[in-house]
Ligand SMILES: Cc1cc2nc3c(=O)[nH]c(=O)nc-3n(C[C@H](O)[C@H](O)[C@H](O)COP(=O)(O)OP(=O)(O)OC[C@H]3O[C@@H](n4cnc5c(N)ncnc54)[C@H](O)[C@@H]3O)c2cc1C
């Protein structure tokens with residue numbers, strides 16, 4: 001099995017979100033970038049396939065040179081090789097076009113991506129990639145087993161979950177559940193040392209247009225003061241008469 | 247030309263988010279000088295769609311589509327979009343819509359923007375406002391393709407009545423074997439519970455509750471309010487509650503009318519996921535808890551005292567007001 005794990009490089013969850021250049025660009029000043037949490041769960045599941053089923057695991061990012069430390073971290077966690085497609089990520093559709101090319105050239109039969117990246121929350125890349133590569137697709141994936149070219153996948157749905165049987169080639173959009181929080185691995189010294197010498201290939205992009213373009217950003221209006229109440233009667237009264245939600 | 251809206255149903259009943267999507271589609275259709283066509287799959291009664299502005303409904307009824315199947319559903323909607331020459335397709339932000347959107351985007355060569363919160367500022371060029379950075383900000387994004395897909399964020403637009411005379415048409419898409427490559431082996435779903443996705447009210451609790459044995463009072467309060475239950479991430483990580491209840495930046499988003507947070511500190515990752523709820527109430531014994539800065543109403547006090555009191559008083563309130 002040859003697995004490609006898609007890694008998006010996103011601001012750490014504690015980041016303050018600000019914009020520059022007249023609210024047209026995300027302000028990266030002081031922002032720490034990390035592996036997108038949904039992708040980290042997927043990468044950890046891929047390590048399990050590597051250790052238990054002898055899978056080869058490559059990681060990929062579409063982005064500029066600034067994303068390489070994030071890819072090195074994925075190598076330190078245990079991926080065998082990394083690929084960076086050297087073009088800025090604009091929208092999910094154009095990223096998927098780049099990755100479709102990587103999937104075809106590399107002959108991967110399982111692609112593990114995340115349900116969504118926590119920056120732009122597009123949630124569209126994996127589904128488009130599946131369609132472009134003629135693969136089966138399962139989103140909000142919380143369980144994945146592979147046996148030969150058959151896969152059993154658990155998908156989270158509103159109010160529960162469903163179990164599906166499908167086959168490779170397959171693209172999943174993963175999230176917490178595909179492995180548990182406690183399964184996540186912090187790279188150790190040995191991993192970090194090894195990661196330095198593992199291959200990180202830079203690939204030039206294919207021609208791919210973006211279908212959407214973000215023109216500007218805006219922050220939510222500042223929040224009013226909280227109203228503190230002393231007892232539940234006051235609370236019920238306010239929720240009924242003022243907020244009108246009960 | 248028309249605006250096509252996929253109106254989701256559950257067990258044959260059109261969902262409220264679908265009616266919100268129709269209201270929104272009607273808003274776009276008015277801006278563009280055209281009308282709204284809805285497509286429903288195995289819905290029993292679609293008459294309500296007229297109330298929110300649909301002029302036509304394409305009704306698909308096919309036993310093979312009783313369970314959601316992304317490939318087949320997307321194929322049906324894409325065929326409807328082509329037949330209707332739809333230039334805008336409106337979906338919601340449900341798990342199923344999020345499954346369909348990318349497939350449709352490829353089928354129709356369309357740009358897609360999710361989590362949209364308002365009508366387009368203009369339709370030519372077509373520019374919409376949507377939430378990004380898990381509700382920490384908004385972006386204004388232009389869709390450049392001829393066909394456009396928007397995913398409406400839940401509870402952002404509301405229901406807007408616009409009674410229209412509506413025609414019903416049976417629609418039988420051509421589905422091939424490839425549409426059914428994926429076999430659904432089992433569905434495991436609590437049917438007697440309100441889901442976080444559909445709930446108007448969500449009662450959520452955190453590590454302040456000390457242990458799973460103390461969730462009875464949270465469930466009681468949720469029952470009284472007809473609410474869904476939710477929790478913070480550590481609570482699900484420790485196995486006190488199921489993962490499906492974990493809300494926040496790395497869990498589920500909550501866009502309810504009322505969100506009640508009990509014994510939750512209000513970490514940035516938690517707030518990110520619940521920010522788009524309309525009214526937030528916090529119950530916490532630490533007046534310095536960051537949640538108080540993000541809430542509309544708050545009580546500083548011990549959850550173990552306040553929650554049972556709140557439940558009793560709410561029961562009395564409900565009895566009086568119903
Ligand atoms: C990458 C990453 C992603 C994350 N994603 C999420 C996410 O999606 N969702 C999420 O929730 N968290 C997330 N977190 C975790 C987050 O940072 C916090 O650790 C978490 O939200 C805290 O949970 P809590 O409020 O239940 O617990 P605590 O922070 O321990 O807070 C408990 C609160 O209960 C109060 N309390 C104690 N006793 C009582 C009492 N008797 N009555 C009333 N109040 C009481 C305390 O004053 C305190 O404020 C994430 C963290 C990271 C690093």
Ligand SMILES: Nc1ncnc2c1ncn2[C@@H]1O[C@H](COP(=O)(O)O)[C@@H](O)[C@H]1O
Pocket residue numbers: 005006007008009036038039060061062063089092095112113114115116117118120121122123124125126
């Ligand atoms: N620039 C990128 N490079 C590699 N993978 C990406 C990139 N952007 C998104 N992905 C993958 O696609 C998933 C969904 O992203 P998105 O559609 O942007 O929300 C992410 O969790 C990643 O696995």
